[in-house]
Amino acid sequence: MVQKKQAAAGPDTEPKKRRRVGFSPADTGVEANECINIYLVSSKEEVDSPDISCVKPVDLNDFIDGDGKIYGYQGLKINVWINSISLHSYADITYQSTTNGEKGITDLKSALQNIFAETIVENKEEFLQTFSTQRDFIRNMVSDGEVMQSGATDGSSNNAEVVSSDLQVIRMQIGSPNAGLLYSRLVPLVLLFVDGSNPIDVTDPDWHLYLLIQKKEDKEDPLYRIVGFTAIYKFFRYPDRLRMRLSQILVLPSFQGKGLGTYLVEVVNNVAVAENVYDLTVEEPSEKFQHIRTCVDINRLLAFDPIKPAIDSAVQTLTKGKLSKRAQIPRFTPPLNAIEKVRESLKINKKHFLNCWEILIYLALDPIDKYMEDYTSVITNHVRSDILGKDIETPKKQVVDVPSEYEPETSFVVFKSLNGEEGNTNVQVDENKPDQEQQLKQLVDERIREIKLVAEKVSKISPKA
Numbered sequence: 442m443v444q445k446k447q448a449a450a451g452p453d454t455e456p457k458k459r460r461r462v463g464f465s466p467a468d469t470g471v472e473a474n475e476c477i478n479i480y481l482v483s484s485k486e487e488v489d490s491p492d493i494s495c496v497k498p499v500d501l502n503d504f505i506d507g508d509g510k511i512y513g514y515q516g517l518k519i520n521v522w523i524n525s526i527s528l529h530s531y532a533d534i535t536y537q538s539t540t541n542g543e544k545g546i547t548d549l550k551s552a553l554q555n556i557f558a559e560t561i562v563e564n565k566e567e568f569l570q571t572f573s574t575q576r577d578f579i580r581n582m583v584s585d586g587e588v589m590q591s592g593a594t595d596g597s598s599n600n601a602e603v604v605s606s607d608l609q610v611i612r613m614q615i616g617s618p619n620a621g622l623l624y625s626r627l628v629p630l631v632l633l634f635v636d637g638s639n640p641i642d643v644t645d646p647d648w649h650l651y652l653l654i655q656k657k658e659d660k661e662d663p664l665y666r667i668v669g670f671t672a673i674y675k676f677f678r679y680p681d682r683l684r685m686r687l688s689q690i691l692v693l694p695s696f697q698g699k700g701l702g703t704y705l706v707e708v709v710n711n712v713a714v715a716e717n718v719y720d721l722t723v724e725e726p727s728e729k730f731q732h733i734r735t736c737v738d739i740n741r742l743l744a745f746d747p748i749k750p751a752i753d754s755a756v757q758t759l760t761k762g763k764l765s766k767r768a769q770i771p772r773f774t775p776p777l778n779a780i781e782k783v784r785e786s787l788k789i790n791k792k793h794f795l796n797c798w799e800i801l802i803y804l805a806l807d808p809i810d811k812y813m814e815d816y817t818s819v820i821t822n823h824v825r826s827d828i829l830g831k832d833i834e835t836p837k838k839q840v841v842d843v844p845s846e847y848e849p850e851t852s853f854v855v856f857k858s859l860n861g862e863e864g865n866t867n868v869q870v871d872e873n874k875p876d877q878e879q880q881l882k883q884l885v886d887e888r889i890r891e892i893k894l895v896a897e898k899v900s901k902i903s904p905k906a
């Protein structure tokens with residue numbers, strides 16, 4: 442796995458005479474992000490092939506103990522190959538020399554094990570063999586899983602670029618035979634590509650994996666490969682319902698942007714509806730995932746007739762007069778019965794529905810340019826009350842910056858209020874007002890940008906929207 446290479450000596454690199462000094466220069470280390478390249482490959486021919494480009498992980502520095510740097514090597518280069526069929530990996534490590542300086546020599550083996558654990562294979566030949574010996578790993582692992590979807594969904598897999606007839610979504614309860622082993626091989630991918638994620642607890646049977654499998658006809662037996670997956674937690678809601686929480690979702694880098702994330706979300710939505718859970722929520726969605734999820738849900742909401750009268754009524758109020766001139770702008774939230782119907786029928790929870798509601802109104806305003814000023818006042822109103830709402834809900838403790846001769850970041854006091862009035866501090870301190878207005882405007886601009894992005898996307902997919 443480790444090879445020591447001589448420094449390349451070309452015509453321009455004629456060895457120059459160097460003055461010998463009694464000490465070596467300080468070792469500043471090299472960032473893991475700079476010296477490690479990751480490649481996802483599905484055949485042994487792809488290993489070392491110049492045609493295969495490396496994929497971009499979240500942040501490799503996080504996996505190196507200390508400051509994220511590797512010390513003690515000159516000319517270090519680590520190429521990690523991940524077999525996307527068997528999920529084994531192999532690290533090809535090369536460097537010119539090592540120096541045992543002040544920071545020592547980083548133990549590369551244990552650093553790589555922090556990420557790849559037991560999936561890493563020491564010997565290259567052995568790794569190359571996994572393409573044939575473990576060819577049916579995924580097929581064997583999912584053989585007792587439950588097929589939740591085969592081929593296209595009823596929804597908008599009009600998006601998917603990969604032929605949907607090759608796709609299957611298979612569900613496995615984490616406690617079932619094979620699911621734990623399969624997930625343990627997926628963990629390196631989770632760590633590498635899902636920002637801020639932690640492995641799920643494979644001893645908790647309430648976790649389910651939804652595996653997005655591509656089944657390719659190949660010689661006599663089809664070849665199964667994982668192109669994505671999501672981990673969903675099913676938990677109890679008093680008195681007699683279950684809720685689903687999507688906690689991790691990954692589409693492998695080379696398959697991203699082809700509609701597969703959308704496809705997986707559609708399948709999970711269908712399961713939530715079919716199993717009549719209380720609702721489906723998402724744990725800390727990334728901005729990109731939130732966008733995809735919102736696009737999917739807007740399409741579902743546009744086709745959901747029971748909320749149409751409520752949208753029409755909100756649009757009527759908004760288009761009646763100059764809202765932005767009014768002293769008090771009404772809050773454009775959906776009626777409670779609409780919130781309830783959407784949760785019960787589509788399994789969309791209230792918080793996410795409120796986000797979608799703003800977009801539904803935007804889409805219904807025609808022509809939007811005529812009403813944009815009023816619409817922006819509505820969004821400003823929502824953003825402002827979101828901020829105030831959050832402040833009011835915070836515990837009765839707050840951190841206040843105080844003038845100090847010390848480091849500004851370390852100078853603050855925490856005080857506890859007895860009556861909880863601190864919630865409004867942000868809006869009461871007049872000195873900060875211009876600053877607050879500026880921040881509010883930024884948040885509103887950001888929100889309008891998100892709304893427009895979803896609206897454009899949805900209109901492109903279903904131009905009638």
Ligand SMILES: CC(=O)SCCNC(=O)CCNC(=O)[C@H](O)C(C)(C)COP(=O)(O)OP(=O)(O)OC[C@H]1O[C@@H](n2cnc3c(N)ncnc32)[C@H](O)[C@@H]1OP(=O)(O)O
Nearest residue numbers: 600602689690691692697698699700701702703726727730
């Ligand atoms: C709870 C959590 O886990 S949050 C963390 C989410 N996970 C991650 O961030 C891990 C890394 N990222 C990923 O795994 C994936 O990118 C996901 C899961 C976020 C999304 O999956 P993808 O398959 O890439 O999404 P999908 O292809 O459906 O949509 C992404 C974009 O591709 C576009 N797209 C969809 N189909 C096509 C197509 N046929 N051709 C070109 N582009 C397409 C979509 O329009 C969308 O673009 P948009 O952002 O402009 O709307």
